[in-house]
Amino acid sequence: MELDPLLLSRLQFAFVVSFHAIFPVFTIGLASYIALLHGLFYKTENPAWDRLALFWTKVFAVVFGMGVVSGIVMSFQFGTNWSNFAYATSNFLGPVLSYEVVTAFFLEAAFLGVLLFGRNKVPEGVHLFAAIMVAVGTFISSFWILSANSWMQTPAGFELIDGRFHITSWMEALFNPSFWYRFVHMGMASFLTGGFVVAGVSAWFLLRKRDVEANKKALSMCLWLLLILAPAQAVVGDFHGLNTLEHQPTKVAAMEGNWETQTNVPLLLFAIPDQESQTNHFEIGIPNLASLILTHRADGEVPGLNAVPLEEQPPVAIVFWSFRVMVGIGLLMIAVALVGLLLRRKGRVYENRLFLKTLTVMIISPFLAVLGGWIVTESGRAPWLVYGVMTHAEGLTPSLTGGMALFTLIGYIAVYSVVFLTGIYYLTRVVRNGMHEEQIEVEGEVERPKRPLSAAHTPFDDDLEGANA
Numbered sequence: 001m002e003l004d005p006l007l008l009s010r011l012q013f014a015f016v017v018s019f020h021a022i023f024p025v026f027t028i029g030l031a032s033y034i035a036l037l038h039g040l041f042y043k044t045e046n047p048a049w050d051r052l053a054l055f056w057t058k059v060f061a062v063v064f065g066m067g068v069v070s071g072i073v074m075s076f077q078f079g080t081n082w083s084n085f086a087y088a089t090s091n092f093l094g095p096v097l098s099y100e101v102v103t104a105f106f107l108e109a110a111f112l113g114v115l116l117f118g119r120n121k122v123p124e125g126v127h128l129f130a131a132i133m134v135a136v137g138t139f140i141s142s143f144w145i146l147s148a149n150s151w152m153q154t155p156a157g158f159e160l161i162d163g164r165f166h167i168t169s170w171m172e173a174l175f176n177p178s179f180w181y182r183f184v185h186m187g188m189a190s191f192l193t194g195g196f197v198v199a200g201v202s203a204w205f206l207l208r209k210r211d212v213e214a215n216k217k218a219l220s221m222c223l224w225l226l227l228i229l230a231p232a233q234a235v236v237g238d239f240h241g242l243n244t245l246e247h248q249p250t251k252v253a254a255m256e257g258n259w260e261t262q263t264n265v266p267l268l269l270f271a272i273p274d275q276e277s278q279t280n281h282f283e284i285g286i287p288n289l290a291s292l293i294l295t296h297r298a299d300g301e302v303p304g305l306n307a308v309p310l311e312e313q314p315p316v317a318i319v320f321w322s323f324r325v326m327v328g329i330g331l332l333m334i335a336v337a338l339v340g341l342l343l344r345r346k347g348r349v350y351e352n353r354l355f356l357k358t359l360t361v362m363i364i365s366p367f368l369a370v371l372g373g374w375i376v377t378e379s380g381r382a383p384w385l386v387y388g389v390m391t392h393a394e395g396l397t398p399s400l401t402g403g404m405a406l407f408t409l410i411g412y413i414a415v416y417s418v419v420f421l422t423g424i425y426y427l428t429r430v431v432r433n434g435m436h437e438e439q440i441e442v443e444g445e446v447e448r449p450k451r452p453l454s455a456a457h458t459p460f461d462d463d464l465e466g467a468n469a
Helices: 005-044 047-071 074-080 083-117 125-152 171-174 179-207 212-247 249-256 287-293 316-345 353-379 401-431 457-469
Strands: 157-161 164-165 267-274 277-286 382-385 440-442 446-448
Touching: 005 047, 005 074, 005 125, 005 179, 005 353, 005 401, 047 083, 047 212, 047 401, 074 083, 083 125, 083 164, 083 212, 083 382, 125 171, 125 382, 179 212, 179 353, 212 249, 212 287, 212 316, 249 287, 267 287, 267 316, 277 287, 316 353, 382 446
Parallel strands: none
Antiparallel strands: 157 164, 267 277, 440 446
16 A cells, blocks of 8 residues: 555644644643732732642643643654745744744743742742743743744735745734734633633532632632633634635635535534535534624625635535534533523532533533644645645655655654653642642751652652652
């Protein structure tokens, strides 16, 4: 069987990006939450805020490490699998990715050390400033990464000379037509992810009656946040969809499963897209609703997939169902937030065990929604690497063989599986350990361990110390 290096390279990058994306989207929201906790403790000196800040900093340390490990290899794939693309876009992507490292990664790395190991060693104001700088660094990083990705979706401010992109306006390139929609949409997704994780873990603690005071505070904050952001994200998503309709109509057609350019398009709740026959099977939809959502008119015209040749159509079934997973989870988030408000008004939000159990299950929901959104964004762009200008086939490394691509794909899956399982195990131990500070007594003085990830001390470390003793 002949191995297709293009297909395998796309699968490899999709796997790496999907694996990596779940970590930054969590750490961006969690970093801001930790900074808020430090600010509340600095102002009120309530030890509950301090315990929460310490606990979630431990979680942040592990997740941040997993994100760095999983993301650092992504840029290398541009050279190994997509060298033509890297060469053609180097005048833009090279500086942008470098700026991300210099302005964001260095900032995060420097102040993360103070955040993790400076507690009770530096003034509380300095510790708070370090937490704020880590949070700022995560947003600076997302700015550069999303600018680069948005430029690939809606390229602007360039001219193509001898197969290379030359930037004619950095402002137009960086702030391309879809950038702000993606940046706001992703930023809100990060806060929703952090909110649901913190709410779910707090609910888990409350079900077990552990550190009730602190976890009631954490859950209350998160429920107010989710009540505001979950509906707001739907509004932002609507604006983002209108922007996509303007600049990437074929992607929108795939999201809606719409084959013919027509008016009064129904919103399909269920369908089985058949790309070969250019039709859907077993359609169930709400009349006129897709037109109303996309054009704000019931009789609005929605573009069809057959407006472009078959070879320029994205994989419709993947885009169609990923979009519905994302939207479905978003509606579920809104429903959970509204139930939380109802229970709060009845004074039962902290005692209703069914609701608390639902929150623990909902921990996974924002990650699934983010993955669904990324699949829609990236698969819906196919077959283009730079939309309308360079295809995946044109960007592939000419010397790459199917065997080489398969070997590296298997290697990434194996290594990332170990990273993921180890990280999940360590996070589980951190959560089970709860909200108390581990310290080491040395000749009557308190000393903190200096080894990597010591900020995420767990009972597993105590087991090892007992075994060594």
